[in-house]
Amino acid sequence: MLRIAVCVKAVPDPKEATRIKIDPVTRTLLRRDVPLVTNHLDRNAVEAAVQLKEELDAHVAVISMGPPPAETIVRECLALGADEGILLCDQAFGGADAFATAYSLAKGIEKMGGFDLVLCGMASSDSGTEWVGPKIGALLGIPVVTAVREIVERDGRSWKVKASLENGYRLVRVRLPALLTVTRELNTPRALSFSGIVSARKKEITEWGINDLGVQEEAVGLRGSPTITANLTIMNGKDSKRAVEMITGTREEAAERLVEKLAAAGML
Amino acid sequence: MPMHDNMGARCGAVWVIAEQTDGRIRTGSLQLVGHARKLANQLGTCLEVVLLGGNLVGVIQPLFAAGADRVYLGNDPDLALYQPEIYTEMVVKLATEQEPEIMLVGSTSMGRELAPLVAARLQTGLTAHCIDLVLDENGILEQRVPAYGGLVSITCPDRRPQMATVARGVFPMPQLDEDSTGEVVPLDVPDEVPGRVQTLEVIREEPEGVPLEIASVIVAGGAGAGDLDGWCKIADLAKVLNAALGSTRPAVDEGWIGLETMIGQSGKVVSPELYIGVGLSGEMQHMVGITGAKVMVAINSDAKSPVFEQVDYGVVDDCRKFVPVLVEKIKEHRERALSRSSRSHGPTSI
Numbered sequence A: 001m002l003r004i005a006v007c008v009k010a011v012p013d014p015k016e017a018t019r020i021k022i023d024p025v026t027r028t029l030l031r032r033d034v035p036l037v038t039n040h041l042d043r044n045a046v047e048a049a050v051q052l053k054e055e056l057d058a059h060v061a062v063i064s065m066g067p068p069p070a071e072t073i074v075r076e077c078l079a080l081g082a083d084e085g086i087l088l089c090d091q092a093f094g095g096a097d098a099f100a101t102a103y104s105l106a107k108g109i110e111k112m113g114g115f116d117l118v119l120c121g122m123a124s125s126d127s128g129t130e131w132v133g134p135k136i137g138a139l140l141g142i143p144v145v146t147a148v149r150e151i152v153e154r155d156g157r158s159w160k161v162k163a164s165l166e167n168g169y170r171l172v173r174v175r176l177p178a179l180l181t182v183t184r185e186l187n188t189p190r191a192l193s194f195s196g197i198v199s200a201r202k203k204e205i206t207e208w209g210i211n212d213l214g215v216q217e218e219a220v221g222l223r224g225s226p227t228i229t230a231n232l233t234i235m236n237g238k239d240s241k242r243a244v245e246m247i248t249g250t251r252e253e254a255a256e257r258l259v260e261k262l263a264a265a266g267m268l
Numbered sequence B: 001m002p003m004h005d006n007m008g009a010r011c012g013a014v015w016v017i018a019e020q021t022d023g024r025i026r027t028g029s030l031q032l033v034g035h036a037r038k039l040a041n042q043l044g045t046c047l048e049v050v051l052l053g054g055n056l057v058g059v060i061q062p063l064f065a066a067g068a069d070r071v072y073l074g075n076d077p078d079l080a081l082y083q084p085e086i087y088t089e090m091v092v093k094l095a096t097e098q099e100p101e102i103m104l105v106g107s108t109s110m111g112r113e114l115a116p117l118v119a120a121r122l123q124t125g126l127t128a129h130c131i132d133l134v135l136d137e138n139g140i141l142e143q144r145v146p147a148y149g150g151l152v153s154i155t156c157p158d159r160r161p162q163m164a165t166v167a168r169g170v171f172p173m174p175q176l177d178e179d180s181t182g183e184v185v186p187l188d189v190p191d192e193v194p195g196r197v198q199t200l201e202v203i204r205e206e207p208e209g210v211p212l213e214i215a216s217v218i219v220a221g222g223a224g225a226g227d228l229d230g231w232c233k234i235a236d237l238a239k240v241l242n243a244a245l246g247s248t249r250p251a252v253d254e255g256w257i258g259l260e261t262m263i264g265q266s267g268k269v270v271s272p273e274l275y276i277g278v279g280l281s282g283e284m285q286h287m288v289g290i291t292g293a294k295v296m297v298a299i300n301s302d303a304k305s306p307v308f309e310q311v312d313y314g315v316v317d318d319c320r321k322f323v324p325v326l327v328e329k330i331k332e333h334r335e336r337a338l339s340r341s342s343r344s345h346g347p348t349s350i
Ligand SMILES: Cc1cc2nc3c(=O)[nH]c(=O)nc-3n(C[C@H](O)[C@H](O)[C@H](O)COP(=O)(O)OP(=O)(O)OC[C@H]3O[C@@H](n4cnc5c(N)ncnc54)[C@H](O)[C@@H]3O)c2cc1C
Pocket: A018, A125, A126, A127, A128, A129, B221, B222, B223, B224, B225, B226, B247, B248, B249, B250, B251, B262, B263, B264, B265, B266, B267, B268, B278, B279, B280, B281, B282, B283, B285, B286, B289, B299, B300, B301, B302, B305, B317, B318, B319, B320
């Protein structure tokens, strides 16, 4: 049986995320009640796992580190077809940077038992570092391929994948157990089904804190993070070199005037 | 875990992990070396570059020209393509021996995979897609990234090296001194690698039309396109202007266009003559990707959008309705210009 772990993150809904600002005094995020959703690219990772399960004998576990409300997105992944859900939830995990996050998730994956395949979305929409996936792989000591957009061939435990580059792709052979981070080109995530939602209600979500993982408090969360956010400048984005000239009039007139301006500037 | 020696005197080198394609050092690497030179000078330490590849004879001089003191050179057919296992192993081993103070990596496809693999192995911090790097009064690297309507400085005070990836184009090209030379330290390829992951081939796919990086006109579309139909109207504008089509993150997330067209902090950095932003809000993560544009235009339905504070010309309108009209007006202008020029330059009868 192929054992698959999928790492998922609850992120503020990107459609409303611009409402999030940093409080200039406390330097904490003002989330303004933006709802949490499953990170877009993690949906592609879940979809890939569920598709593998439909084809092969596979077991799919999702694991997330987050505050208690993140349980809803783990439940959503169960409704999409995952077999098992784990939420790493502990005050001590708070304030983690990519390294401390990867460390905690790697410990969680180790505790879940041997895995053949770990899947992550390539990046999260809120912090966007792209680091958590590869760092988990490095900490687990397994090979990593980032930005996987297609699984070309599976020959037992030897897989061939396409990994996106700025201007093309890499054809990569990787032997399981391995960690892959995936892009949106990999698949089209399925929609939630009613029967999925019903069956997810019966599945259990395990919650683990630092004691369950057997990790030191200094190794996780803010304290386990090598990086700190030291300083903040609020910028209004205003470009002082430019003074805007608004082009007004009816639609036709505005379009015509804009064309004139661009032509006068030698841009057409 | 490498710990920083706060007592002062000894300070490791500043490192840049450079890249080359087809026997040429990449522009982004040279820009990074140029900026790293300044950091090294301020710290009073040397600037060292790591370059791995397959056929690097005659390739490395530009690194010295840009300011490197020393180049660690892994030149071996096994390194011709980026191989995550070997590359990671070599950089980790060298960093463990040499204990650099700072390690900078380009935010390229390779850099974005290699940097976290190396950082995790060295158990140090890594800041993503920085747009600026400065030293504070204690010589700690402030790694600046845009976030949530501000600019934050991220530091890695206790562990070494301080690692960051940097977008191409945020630092200027340094003055190249063609006569500069330095020390070349050859690196051995480790003979014991597990071989669990292997790059077999690199396939290039040239995007249609003008590449963003060299385009003199760019039309960028955002969430305001509304749907694929709206997006196609923006694409039409790009076509009629013979412009490259760029995007913001939501446009990519919606699947209207590929990630390779995203402009910004985690996308491409561009410097066109003319930039037209359509249905996008001017968020800093996008705008840092546009440097030195001569003329900037925004089309947005919200008169209060912050994008209007960052451009030369603004039009407040629904882009889905305005853009097709603009396309027509551009075509008319072209026809008029054409008929004028054929009248003035056309065959004249005696
Ligand atoms: C770590 C990180 C890295 C990021 N990196 C990047 C990056 O590299 N590049 C990038 O682009 N983004 C990046 N982002 C996302 C970025 O923060 C913004 O969310 C994004 O740039 C906003 O895109 P947008 O302007 O298209 O959408 P929005 O901010 O939603 O703006 C849409 C605009 O369209 C206007 N509009 C709506 N309807 C219409 C209409 N019919 N006609 C005209 N206008 C209309 C609205 O008034 C609004 O101003 C990053 C985010 C994070 C957290």
